[in-house]
Amino acid sequence: MKYRKFDLKKDKDAVFDILNECGWVHNKKKDRYLNKFLPAANTLVIDVNGQAEVMATSSIGTIRYQDEKLKLSAITGVAASLLARKQGFAGKLTATRLALDAEKGAEVGVLCIFDQGYYNKLGFGNGNYEQIVFITPATLNIKRKPKTPVRLTEKDYKKIHKNRVNRLPNHCAVTLPEYTTQVELGEKDKQMGFGYFDENGNLTHHVWLHGKGKEQGPLWVQWLAYENLDQLMDLLAFLKSFEEQFLLIKFVEPSLINMQDFIEKPFLIKGMTRKAEHQNYINSSAYWQLRILNLQKCMKKTHLNCEDFSFNLQLSDPIGKFIPEDIKWRGIAGDYIVTLGQDSSAKKGKQEGLPTLKASVNAITRMWFGIMSASTLVYSDGIKAPDELLKKLDKAFLLPESHVDWGF
Ligand SMILES: CC(C)(COP(=O)(O)OP(=O)(O)OC[C@H]1O[C@@H](n2cnc3c(N)ncnc32)[C@H](O)[C@@H]1OP(=O)(O)O)[C@@H](O)C(=O)NCCC(=O)NCCS
Structure with missing residues (x-):
């Protein structure tokens, strides 16, 4: 799969066809998403038979975590023309966009879903109900x-x-x-x-x-x-x-x-x-999803009203297999020692004697934002931890409701 940057001059007709086949865009000359948004945003395409047939785009912004601000990659469009469906192109291009943004410093990714399940394969978990x-x-x-x-x-x-x-x-x-x-x-x-x-x-x-x-x-x-x-x-x-x-x-x-x-x-x-x-x-309904792109940076900006406690995190991340070989960032799977409290942290490794939490990035993101409690994520997202640790996590992440308050 070869991806490249969108070029309005070269790709306008082809990307119009993609978006028109999706029913999103009807006027090639005047449409603002095609003519203004996509060139300003970070838009990638994949060519099939010599022309763009798949696109994915992101906008870099911020997302608040309580009083902190984190660097955000918002996926602001994904589409495949009718001849490029079910080849894995769209999922891979979205993963590529996120990986490139993560390499440039994005700490969290967010997107709106057409349905539940598709972006879960890239490590995203449901947000709050709106x-x-x-x-x-x-x-x-x-x-x-x-x-x-x-x-x-x-x-x-x-x-x-x-x-x-x-x-x-x-x-x-x-x-x-x-x-x-x-x-x-x-x-x-x-x-x-x-x-x-x-x-x-x-x-x-x-x-x-x-x-x-x-x-x-x-x-x-x-x-x-x-x-x-x-x-x-x-x-x-x-x-x-x-x-x-x-x-x-x-x-x-x-x-x-x-x-x-x-x-x-x-x-x-x-x-x-x-x-x-x-x-x-x-x-x-929960129509947006999010995922952590950089665990260490997210934890550094996490200030919780709880006594300090630490645990080993065995984190899985499904995004790696969707990212082309030439990109270094391949997700955040691995072993971490996480400490939560007023000054939280995550560092690579394992520490003997600490309890272990096994979780996907999808689930950890939901817990971290306070969207779903650790004890519930055992049943909805399959996380595993001793009861005592689950109880501590439930208390630590009693946070205000998450709302994105922006359309994307
Ligand atoms: C959304 C869209 C980009 C997906 O394109 P696609 O070509 O089907 O995507 P991919 O080839 O990457 O992925 C297809 C796979 O995802 C799976 N999938 C699709 N929806 C899913 C869901 N809700 N849950 C789990 N898996 C899902 C398919 O079953 C298929 O699985 P397979 O690879 O095992 O056969 C395409 O349908 C589209 O352009 N739609 C119109 C625009 C749109 O809605 N964009 C999304 C905005 S959020």
Whole structure:
């Protein structure tokens, strides 16, 4: 398998065909993902019969681990044309992209899944459930009067991106580069943005919406950005102000709150709108996955509220067999001595007398982010450890909920 860098001039027609066959892209000239995003991102292709038939791309950003920031490789697209399926190309190219990013310093990898199982083979494990909220704005229980915002357009992309970067942080929050924001702003006839500025001209909170031009909605909140929860209340009050016209707004539940606390009679409305066009409900799924790419660096930035304890980790990582021979980074499988506490660490080797945890990188990543407890991972992901160690791990990783709060 030979991979190479994407070249817009040379590969535009071929990559358009790949993306068009996937149903993602319909306009070769104007599509922003093809013409703006892929050239700015780290895009690789594989040729079959002399032209690109498979692509995988990543964007380098950050992911928060409590108050620390880690270097992130976000896989922001994987696709194979209809003639290049089931040859192993797509999986290998994704692994190649991750390996090259890991060599350049990425500490964690993240991606959205088309289904569960495929990326598990590359060491990824399920993230937290995200709640997708479908509500009629009239049911929002927000008492404050809406403030009049300023209209935002694509031209404001720098301010919009800065506000997203400076948003109220939460555990596991992802931030990607400016081009990822800019590319999302391009559909003038369907999108609109509204925001609030402080006296120094800084955008402090805003909402970016999709669904313009439909009399009763639905409106899709592409993102909300705010520096504190009071500003989130401003944004919810603003969305409620649409209540005379729009029947449905959809959004991913903001981290740190439960939307149900802000909905009037949620069960009554859910029952009354059951099977209706504008059904009100909250739906959850784990649609993103992540994996550790550098265990030592991740542990160095891990500060836990527990007494120090150490164990031997026998770590397996399935990604190596998907990576071409010419790349040095082949995953993180191996033996480590891990110490957890205020200042955690992982170093290569084994120490006699310590208990042993046997786990895959998929499972360790989930435990480390606090997504699933060690005791549960015994059954869901097949990890093995003495009971006493499992109990210590369960307590050590009682962390806030993980939410990525960024589309990719
Ligand atoms: C997703 C996509 C890239 C996969 O392409 P592909 O050519 O089937 O992938 P690969 O050849 O690398 O892998 C195929 C293998 O994965 C397996 N697989 C597929 N889905 C799986 C799942 N959910 N769980 C476990 N294994 C899975 C297949 O059974 C096959 O196994 P085999 O090698 O033992 O026969 C392709 O279907 C595509 O381009 N889809 C449209 C765009 C898209 O959805 N991209 C993904 C965005 S997250």
